Amino acid sequence: MYAEIGKAIKERNKSAIQKCALEQIKAGADALDINCGPASKKPIEDMPWLVEIVQEVTDKPLALDSSKPQVIEAGLKAAKNKLIINSTTADPEKIDILVPLAKQYNTKLIGLTISAKGIPQNKDQRLELAATIVAACSEHGFPIENLYLDPIVLPVNVAQAQMKDILDSINEFKIISEPSPKSIVGLSNVSQGTSVRSLINRTFLVMAAASGLDAAILDPLDKELVDALISAELILNKQIYCDSYLEAYRKK
């Protein structure tokens, strides 16, 4: 799918991208991630083009996904839908550009608990990086309830001992400040390189939901994953039980 989208961007194949966006919405996506892909030679032009053509077919929120602040800014300027900036790290050079932009454009902001020093190795490092991002948001007057902290999900086959720390971080992000920041994960990372990706994805997602996860970047076309998520929300009393709760959720 990624390779196809990359080709469609390069060839300015609008309908292929719009079709993909509509499929994800039909499957239940609450927001769409907009990413120019690693092969993009001119992301500063690709990002606003993507934003514009996706906005032609939906008014769902868009997550502008780039590691380059200037690419995100190009997307912000082109957008009229609600927005999520995906993402800042805990590094000052990112925070000091992206947090003011998030405030100016009234967007939500994803904050990755990672810095130029590297990937966090345990829960304490995640909470420390989270506190850095929360403090910077407060300084810039950005509303903390619009901040989504990402604990950096690592593949279970390389960082098995950190999975519990990641889950506990999701829980403890809530007590960093009042009002609480929210939490998000990039789900598919947990199963990277494993042989039963969907099973591991949905098992981790159910655990993260029980730990208080607020949002996830995931594949809404994975029916078993979405069934598991809906059932988790049911058990956590986030939607009212009815016999046909799976269908009821999807109709919402």
Add this chain to the structure above:
Amino acid sequence: MYAEIGKAIKERNKSAIQKCALEQIKAGADALDINCGPASKKPIEDMPWLVEIVQEVTDKPLALDSSKPQVIEAGLKAAKNKLIINSTTADPEKIDILVPLAKQYNTKLIGLTISAKGIPQNKDQRLELAATIVAACSEHGFPIENLYLDPIVLPVNVAQAQMKDILDSINEFKIISEPSPKSIVGLSNVSQGTSVRSLINRTFLVMAAASGLDAAILDPLDKELVDALISAELILNKQIYCDSYLEAYRKK
């Protein structure tokens, strides 16, 4: 299946029951629940007969499952395998018979956080009943690490608001005493009366595992349930990752 077993008990159809026991073991059961069923007219004779014929085909631990202490005692006398008493409540008339029996026969003991006053309505009531059982075990010199506390899992369609309390109880049982008591659930209750039983069972089980659950009474023939449990244990670092971890677990 229950009706068939009831019939087999009544007709003393040994091979039907032994076949069922072997199927559960093949599917990965660590222990077998021995219950005479609601239709049994003479459980004091049925229980030791069941124990004896199941012991002919396996040396797996047996959980003697009855609400009547004298039926459990009849099973204890007939047994040579390792045993679990299933179960005492928090009522003195149960505790004062079953805890000394559990100590005398060196069995594990399941303690339900329920009493003659009724089903617990929240986490605090569960913890209070759990503390009563733990205190009684201590008084009788029964080793707390052999006690499995059951938070009483209620159906999600009638007690949706209690699900989080049940999960939190599992977590908090651990801090009632040192050494910690263990935890167990009768899983299938969570989905009683719902239309997607297996999905709700496995979603709840994954959450309970993340809350520190030590054991569950469940259907080992439900492959998706067992896959979810194995994956939960993988994520919780309770077994080492390998690409074929599902097969590796089942071969153990």
